[in-house]
Amino acid sequence: MDNQKFSITDRIKSFKYAFHGIKxxxxxxxxxxxxxxxxxxxxxxxxxxxxxxxEWIAILGVISAVIVAEILNAAIEKLADVVSPAIHPKIKIVKDLAAAAVLVAAFLAVAVGAIIFIPKLFL
Ligand SMILES: Nc1ncnc2c1ncn2[C@@H]1O[C@H](COP(=O)(O)OP(=O)(O)OP(=O)(O)O)[C@@H](O)[C@H]1O
Known part of the structure; x- marks a missing residue:
């Protein structure tokens, strides 16, 4: 929490930076x-x-979960590469954990997708 005055220009800039990240x-x-x-x-x-x-809520929820996990994973990887460009056992753990978050979200997405789409497509 900081004591800076609320500024609409700063809020708009934050959005701009976030959209830059999305791009x-x-x-x-x-x-x-x-x-x-x-x-x-x-x-x-x-x-x-x-x-x-x-069903839409479930599909959009898992799509968002995967994309959010992957964006955070990419950010952590980039930060880790700056903090420790050399091989380091702790960086391996950090990167493997971040990758695990993506995998868990992806498994969930596949499961939800299968539950919703398979009966409609094949049954
Ligand atoms: N500096 C490091 N020290 C130790 N282990 C590392 C390091 N960099 C990468 N690794 C290991 O290699 C794996 C892959 O790392 P990397 O940064 O290439 O991720 P990636 O998922 O292949 O990246 P990308 O998203 O670019 O495809 C990591 O999960 C980690 O186990």
């Missing part, structure tokens, strides 16, 4: 591009299959 992730980051592609496919399929409101 960096979806355009420059290879994993980001893969996630964007997967999200577009899942959203397209959801429109095609006319999901219910609750």
């Amino acid at each position: 960096l992730f979806f355009i420059n980051d290879h994993n980001g591009r893969v996630h964007l592609f997967a999200a577009i496919i899942a959203i397209g399929l959801s429109f095609y299959l006319k999901l219910s409101a609750l």
